[in-house]
Amino acid sequence: MTQILVIEDDALVCTLMLKLLKAEAFEILIANDGATGVQLAQMYEPDLIICDVMMPEFDGYEVLRQLRDQPATATIPFIFLSAKADRTDLRQGMELGADDYLTKPFKRAELLGAIAARLEKRDTLTQPYIREMKRAASMLGQMAYVDPLTNLPNRISFHNQCQNAIQQAQEAGYSVAVMHLNLKDFGAVNTALGYFNGDRLLQKVATRLKRAVGESDAVARLVANEFGVLLNQVSDEVGNERTIDNLVQNLLASLTEPYELDEQSVQIQVRMGIAFYPEHGSSPDQLFDHAEIALRYAKAQNNQYQLYSPELAVLEAEKQLMQSQLALALERQEFQVYYQPQVNLITGRIIGAEALLRWNHPTHGLINPDVFLANAEDPATELAIGRWALETACRQATVWQSAMALPLRLAINVSTHQFQQENLVTTVTNTLQQTGLSADVLVLELTEACAMSAVELTVLKLKELKAIGVQIALDDFGTGFSSLNYLKRFPLDSLKIDKSFIQNMMTDTDDAAIAKMIIAVGQSLQLKVIAEGVETVAQFNFLRQSGCHAMQGSLFSTPLSGTELQELLAADKRFDPGAAKD
Incomplete structure (x- = not known):
């Protein structure tokens, strides 16, 4: 009025x-x-x-x-x-x-x-x-309900869509699936191709997701490189087109096809966690939580997707308990370092060893660091463990050097947190001085994903490390997005072929081609190439014929204690392919 x-x-x-x-x-x-x-x-x-x-x-x-x-x-x-x-x-x-x-x-x-x-x-x-x-x-x-980059519903809107879908499913008596998707190593795409192309890739992924699902389904961008998918009326009946396996395979086939960005072909890997209504929860929050638990398990196991089960919740609880015990493990001296020999493929002689950290857990036995450090909640604890492993390995290597006529290189992994800390160079320098190890026998290994996370900073840090005399190896090569342009800028000494390519290269022509390509790249850049996970004589012969410099794997030796490796060195044990059996 x-x-x-x-x-x-x-x-x-x-x-x-x-x-x-x-x-x-x-x-x-x-x-x-x-x-x-x-x-x-x-x-x-x-x-x-x-x-x-x-x-x-x-x-x-x-x-x-x-x-x-x-x-x-x-x-x-x-x-x-x-x-x-x-x-x-x-x-x-x-x-x-x-x-x-x-x-x-x-x-x-x-x-x-x-x-x-x-x-x-x-x-x-x-x-x-x-x-x-x-x-x-x-x-x-x-803007409150739509992601501005992809024009997909955002997390708030997706929550509402899930709530409505659950109500309809409850009335009609059918199942609903909630999927949590993650694009693996997406940060490396931003680094290698720029943030503009990273945004374009997210937009292309969003388009493919919308095309891959049905009209009654929903797709959302949850955060950064993570997406949500809501699948209505999912069935477990054999032959039904909407079984979860069919739907997942269709999504994977669509998302993993190469993307064209700036005239470059980029292929991504996807991880999925999946939870169902009513089996795994009666609310959006419960389904989100359980799908996220399944996603974390898929990442840890390097699986493409994982269905939620109550057992995963138990494993998640155990992992949280393990994290709470991690800080005390160092005080209780529960960590150990093992050493896997690296063998020259021409002479068969041991030329180095990779230091491998293990947690000798009181109830779970030996645990690999990719399990107990993958989701470490306290960076300070992780850094303390890393410093301990570096010092322990360097002290052991000093013992070897005094007993060896020829220098034996010691390779040790540097985690992303370790590499990014400001005082890394100081830490390495002090450790070498305290242990008496010569800098030129120490090889620091960082993953391709770590190196590509911030290229300019990586170049500066690697130059500082090279200045004190240590060598640098790029680990897990071939699993990320680095290009020759970036490799030329990194002051590297060696490349390590990831074991995932070695395992199947005798039966998979693509893996064989990738392994040969990595060896060729290393030779062109005058870098030594080391193959990880070599288990058969056939793999050894293929690598030697392709020009690979060295290998490590169970074909020659599993990881050993410092004393056990010293006995091999004293006996001058060499690899004999004729005596080895597949």
């Missing part, structure tokens, strides 16, 4: 105007003096003000002056009433900002006409602003 403030000291005029305007369905406020009128105007901000000019002490001009000085009331349409029709009075009112001027006595039609004209003019002026405000409000509402 339109609200009109009447400021008039004549009681009779007030009564007449009140009856007249109420008859026209206006809401009326009455003030009998100027000061009260200003207060009511500021309090209610009416749609229009009708004010008498001549009032004692606080006249209409002063009312208008004060209202025009306040932003909240400055634009309210203002009509003067006066018994005088002097042009000077009229001009004074208009100069102060009055919108119209009526002289007493006035006719009903004159008053209503003036009110209608002022309100219509106000609407004409304010309508564009109102439309713009509504448009802005709509955009803000959309």
Whole structure:
């Protein structure tokens, strides 16, 4: 309802105007003096003000002056009433900002006409602003529920979609699947190809996801490189097109096809965790939590996807317990370092060893670091363990050097947290000085993903490490997104072929081609290439014929204690392919 403030000291005029305007369905406020009128105007901000000019002490001009000085009331349409029709009075009112001027006595039609004209003019002026405000409000509402990069629903919207889907599934009696997807090593894409291409890749992934699911399903971008998929009416019946296995395989086939970015072909790996309604939860939060647990398990096992099960929740609880025990393990001296020999493929002689950290857990036995450090919640604990492993391995290597005529290189892994710490070079320098190990026999290994996480910083850090005399190896090569341009910038000494390519290269032509390519890249950059996970003579022969420099794996020796490896060195044990058996 339109609200009109009447400021008039004549009681009779007030009564007449009140009856007249109420008859026209206006809401009326009455003030009998100027000061009260200003207060009511500021309090209610009416749609229009009708004010008498001549009032004692606080006249209409002063009312208008004060209202025009306040932003909240400055634009309210203002009509003067006066018994005088002097042009000077009229001009004074208009100069102060009055919108119209009526002289007493006035006719009903004159008053209503003036009110209608002022309100219509106000609407004409304010309508564009109102439309713009509504448009802005709509955009803000959309931003609250839509991811601006991919135009997919965001986490909030996805939660609502899941809630609606659960209600419908409950009524109809069918199952719903919630999937949590992660793009593996996405940070390396940003580093290698730039953030613009990283954003383009996310957009392309979003497009493929929308095409791969059904019309009744939903896709959302949850955060960064993680997506959510809601699958309705999923069945376990054999032959049904909407079985979870069929749906997952279709998604994987779509998402892992190469993407073209800046005339480069990029292929990504995807990890999925999946939870079902009603088996694994009756609310979106429960399903999200369980899908995330399944995703973490898929990552840890290097699986493409994992269905949630109650056993995973038990494993998750055990992992959390293990994390709480991790800090005490160092004090209790539960960590050990084992050493796997590295053998020259031409001479068969031991030329080095990789230090491998193990946690001798009181109840679980020997545990690999990729299990207990993969989700370490306390970086300080991880760094302390890393420093201990470095010092222990260097002390052991010093013992070997004193007993060996030829230098034996010691390779040790550097975690991402270790590499990123500001005092890494100081830590390595101090360790070498304290243990007496020569810097030129120490090889620090960092993964391809770690090296590519911040290329410029990596180059500077590697140059600092090279300056103190240590060697650098790039581990897990072939699993990331590095290019020859970046490899040329890194001051490397060797490349290590990831064991995932070695395991199947005798039966998988793609893995064989990748292994040969890595060896060729190493040779072209004058880098030594070491193959990990060599288990058969056939693999050994393939690598030697391809020009690989060295190997490590169970074909020659499993990881050994420091004393056991020293016995091999003392006996000058060499690899004899003729005596080895597959």
